[in-house]
Amino acid sequence: MIGVLSSASLLKWLSAKRSELTLAIRITVAAGLAFALVKLVGLSQSSWAVITSVIVMQTSLGGSVKAAMDRMAGTLVGAVWGALVSIAISHHSNLETGLAVLVAVAPTALCAALRPSFRVAPITALIVLIPSGSTLTPYAFALERVAEIVVGIVVGVSVAMLVLPARAHGVLAAAAAKVTDLNADLLVALMAGLIEGRGRPDVAALQASIRAGLRQVDAAVDEAARERKAHLSNVADVEPLARTLYRVRHDLVIIARVCVRASPESVAPALREPLLGLRDATVALLHAIAEALRRRYVAPDLAGFEASLAAYVTAMDRLRAEGVFRTLGSDEMGRIYTLRFGFEQLGKDLGDLAERAGEMAQE
Known part of the structure; x- marks a missing residue:
């Protein structure tokens, strides 16, 4: 055994x-x-x-x-x-x-x-x-x-x-997949602060790993460009993939600013389940895109993410209609709407990232 x-x-x-x-x-x-x-x-x-x-x-x-x-x-x-x-x-x-x-x-x-x-x-x-x-x-x-x-x-x-040649295209796909997986882990750590009010001891280490991963992506993009110039490869321009990864990182920075502390007590119970669903759907989508990059197949659509985001927006609208938001200060109201904006932007950029993964699969 x-x-x-x-x-x-x-x-x-x-x-x-x-x-x-x-x-x-x-x-x-x-x-x-x-x-x-x-x-x-x-x-x-x-x-x-x-x-x-x-x-x-x-x-x-x-x-x-x-x-x-x-x-x-x-x-x-x-x-x-x-x-x-x-x-x-x-x-x-x-x-x-x-x-x-x-x-x-x-x-x-x-x-x-x-x-x-x-x-x-x-x-x-x-x-x-x-x-x-x-x-x-x-x-x-x-x-x-x-x-x-x-x-x-x-x-x-x-x-x-x-001898067992490795093109920059493949190195880039692996590096991008690693960054995407790390983004999923980062989102889990961030949302723990918002949903459960827990500290975020893992965030700094994850951020450092993501920065290191993005440097690997940048290096692979340069190497891919060099291969094209030397006529050693005919793959399409891969720089859009790197730009999209940086936009996803920026979206997570926006979300991180909201997640520094727990949701207000007056809205936390009603938003807890929609937030958990949105977190899980986003994490699943990030991991699926990473796997698509790693294995070179078309990434899944955003149906699950979009449904969970719609559920969160519906919960917000219900609280606003019930007048709950009027009890909140401007700072807490700003946090709630900033989080919504952050996830909406993240959804757009994840859609672009899924498209970039699809382009990588076709090469």
Whole structure:
């Protein structure tokens, strides 16, 4: 029985970590191929090619292309400048070597500060300037290092394209699904403060997770755009999906402002069931959209959400007709109508999000 449970747990873990395992396999294959290719072509060192192939390997092909371009740009700038400094400034004494180091690092460090794609330039310049145990001339040493970097880049990008390839489109769908699920959890935590008057200890952690997830979405959108520009993908523009996720987040911010404390006692009993129904329908819709994004099928319609929102509005209208609202202060009245507005806006944006999920399913 323990063995069965362990096997089931292992399979579940492997399924949940599929993208991470795939990336690990690609990195391993790239490192092995880069090492073999360097030895095959007869370059003196294998470390640069192997390290480059590992650095280039990213979650998606678009990310790998960007990493490859950045690595190549930084290597070329650093290698050329390091070789020039090595020839121009002799460094037989410690003072001369120190001066050469400063001259080599200063401009390449400025390049790295101005453009992150050049961040390896200072390191490359130093390695070319002070080659450990090498008998090659500075130009020859720089040329060989560039050749090794090129080998690592070619291997890395080729493995990204051919070995269990992952397009940015799929990475984006997974990241968007995660954010959508987190939004459902956030809504439950927020509504607990309004319906039950409980504290909201989980809200800060959920908000932080959502912000991190949105950063992943933004990165995936950039990578998808890069794949399209490089003619590595023909998917449609995915930026509308990111914009919709940000609108949903804004809607939840509006709802959060209302849920800082419980509903007024005079209306809480009448609104409790409609609010619970609206919460449950919204959470179910968010999870359904997330699953649609994850599995690439058309998201469900908003019928359940719309029915629960209509029930909440009906309950509000009944209380207003009975004159209950006249007993409330302007602040409490504002909270009630702000919540209604927040859910109405959330419904519109969830409809757009469901459409975006449908577009992702068609790609």
